[in-house]
Amino acid sequence: MTYKHLFSRALSANSDRLHFAAHSHHLWPDASFDGQVEAWEDAARMADLKWGRIMGPVWEEAQGHIARELKLPDPSTLSFSPNTHDFLVRIFSAIPKRPVRVLATDGEFHSFRRQMARWVEAGEAELVNAPAEELVATAEAGGFDLIFASHVLFNSGAIISEFEQLAALARPEGPWVVVDGYHGFMAIETDLSAVADRIFYLSGGYKCAMAGEGVCFLHAPPGFAPRPVVTGWYAAFEDLALPPGAVGYAQDGGRFLGSTFDASGLYRFNAVRRMLDGEGLTTSEISAHVADLQRRFVEADALPGFKLLNPLVDGPHARFLAYRGPSAPSLHAALEARDVITDVRGDVLRIGFGIYQDGQDVGRLVDMLGSM
Numbered sequence: 001m002t003y004k005h006l007f008s009r010a011l012s013a014n015s016d017r018l019h020f021a022a023h024s025h026h027l028w029p030d031a032s033f034d035g036q037v038e039a040w041e042d043a044a045r046m047a048d049l050k051w052g053r054i055m056g057p058v059w060e061e062a063q064g065h066i067a068r069e070l071k072l073p074d075p076s077t078l079s080f081s082p083n084t085h086d087f088l089v090r091i092f093s094a095i096p097k098r099p100v101r102v103l104a105t106d107g108e109f110h111s112f113r114r115q116m117a118r119w120v121e122a123g124e125a126e127l128v129n130a131p132a133e134e135l136v137a138t139a140e141a142g143g144f145d146l147i148f149a150s151h152v153l154f155n156s157g158a159i160i161s162e163f164e165q166l167a168a169l170a171r172p173e174g175p176w177v178v179v180d181g182y183h184g185f186m187a188i189e190t191d192l193s194a195v196a197d198r199i200f201y202l203s204g205g206y207k208c209a210m211a212g213e214g215v216c217f218l219h220a221p222p223g224f225a226p227r228p229v230v231t232g233w234y235a236a237f238e239d240l241a242l243p244p245g246a247v248g249y250a251q252d253g254g255r256f257l258g259s260t261f262d263a264s265g266l267y268r269f270n271a272v273r274r275m276l277d278g279e280g281l282t283t284s285e286i287s288a289h290v291a292d293l294q295r296r297f298v299e300a301d302a303l304p305g306f307k308l309l310n311p312l313v314d315g316p317h318a319r320f321l322a323y324r325g326p327s328a329p330s331l332h333a334a335l336e337a338r339d340v341i342t343d344v345r346g347d348v349l350r351i352g353f354g355i356y357q358d359g360q361d362v363g364r365l366v367d368m369l370g371s372m
Contacts, residue, residue, distance in 0.1 A: 001289060003355040006275065009033055011356060018340045018365055022354030023183060023320035026210045028268075029356075035211075035271030039264040054263045062266050065273040066217055069186060069283065070201065071193040077219050079253040082261055084182065084202045085111050087218040090256050091178060091200060092119070094225035095145055100125045103144045105132050105160070107153035109180070136162045145174045151184030155345050157310030157318035159188070167195035172223045176200065185209060188316045189283050197221050205265055208286075208319055208354075210272045215265025220253050232258035281355070290319055290353045296362045297321065297351065302369040309348065320352040331372070340368055 004011060010027040019027055042050050063075035072078070081087055088111075092100060102116060106129040119125035130138040132153060139147050147169065149160050163179065170177045178200040184190055185203035192201060201219040205211030227249055228235070234257035237250040249255040276282075291312070298312055298321065306325035310318055324347055325331075332344035343350050351365075 002358040003279075003281070003289075004358070006030060006279070007356040014339070016339055018361060018368070019356070020351045020353065020361075020365060021341045021343050022356070023187075023207055023318070023350065023352030024343050026207055026354060027356050028212055029210055029272055029275060031271040031275035032211060032268040035268035036264055038271065039267035042267075050263075054266065058263065058266050058270065061270045062215075062217075065270065066219075069190070070219070071191040072196050072219060073193060074196075074222075074252075076252040076254075077196070077222065078217050079220065079256045080215065080217050080261075080266065081256075081258055082214050082216065082265075084180065084204055084216045084218075085115065086258055087200075087202050087216070087256060088112065088115060088178075090228040090230045090258075091176065091225060092125075092146070093229035094227060095174070095176070097145065098124055100145045101143060102127045102146045102148065103135070103139055104129055104148045105135055105150065105153065106130065107132060107155050107158065108148065108150060109154050109182070112148065112180070132158050132160055135160065136165045139166060139169055139175075146176050146178065148178045148180065150180040150182070151190070152188065152318045154183055155322065155348055157183075157320060157322045157350075159184075159316055159318065161316070163192070163195050163199065167198040170198040170221075170224075176224055178202065182207060183318060183320075186283050187287070187319045189287070192219070198224075200224070205269045205272075209269060211265060211269035213265065214262050215269045218253065218256050220256055222252075226251075226255060228256060231255075234259055286355050287317075287319075289355055291317065293353045293357055293359065293362050294321055296359060297353075297366065300362075300366040302366045303349075306349070319354070320350045323349045323351070325349070334372055335368070338368060340365065 006029045007027055009030050042053055046053060063078045066078055067075040102125050116125060116127050120127050135149055147166060152159050166177045169175055181201050181203035185208060187208040198221055204216030206213050235249055235255050237248045242248050294312060303323050306323040309322040309324055326347055328344050328347045328349040332342055332349055335342055
């Protein structure tokens with residue numbers, strides 16, 4: 001089965017390219033172009049008045065798509081920002097003590113690691129890193145204000161699925177549990193209905209949501225972090241119970257909003273979700289297509305001498321295969337020179353799969369590797 005027709009613009013823009021980095025920069029489907037045009041046309045037609053549409057129907061449609069995908073009971077717990085780092089900073093700012101005692105896996109993304117290292121350096125945080133398989137036990141031992149973990153680790157593809165055990169530890173007074181879902185959202189079927197009242201979940205459109213950058217979101221459980229210190233005027237709310245001059249906040253997910261932003265990502269995301277709904281392409285259907293392509297590649301044994309860090313198993317799997325080997329950087333560069341796009345993290349070559357690929361593309365990649 002092929003879905004290349006949904007990506008005709010991106011594929012025709014470079015017809016010789018083999019793009020195996022769907023987990024990183026997912027190629028944009030044609031529907032995203034339509035969404036981008038819609039954003040421009042609304043701005044041209046409505047000018048200043050466009051914000052009533054953006055913060056109304058466009059915003060609510062995006063909330064609805066995400067809530068249905070994640071089985072969230074209340075779409076209003078969702079807010080949007082250009083990147084997930086904004087949300088990390090706002091969540092951290094809402095913790096009322098210093099230093100903040102933080103537990104994280106030892107495989108978190110660069111942005112988290114850099115920010116946390118700077119907070120530690122400044123005396124704002126104390127950090128404990130735990131292997132993914134020891135995260136829950138370490139968290140249950142107690143002593144933390146913030147527990148942060150990726151659903152799918154970006155470097156190895158390992159999956160953390162113990163949401164309920166982590167959620168059982170969460171309290172409005174602390175600790176708070178934050179799940180980074182960037183490699184999980186629309187890549188792995190995710191049901192947050194049982195834990196939505198206790199955990200934060202953040203993700204965005206750049207990867208498997210196919211919508212590009214600038215459209216990230218946060219689910220914030222009610223009663224947790226009601227007044228982030230880092231805040232923007234979009235989070236303002238006229239709370240009549242506050243004394244004059246006090247800083248008010250929205251009572252829903254809007255309390256985590258910042259300030260003016262480029263709304264085109266919301267339009268693209270909505271257009272992509274409409275496309276997927278129209279095609280009957282659920283996360284489960286796409287995952288099945290990806291799993292078949294991954295199986296073909298693994299069975300071809302195209303990377304002898306490399307260790308596959310996330311072998312294929314029954315059940316959920318990352319949208320990429322992570323191969324460790326000392327020649328990963330040089331192989332990545334050699335592939336790029338031939339217009340074959342993968343990505344590399346240290347000594348790990350990541351090969352990502354999506355619905356704009358088919359068995360012939362996998363065969364071409366295997367042949368390419370065999371000739372190098």
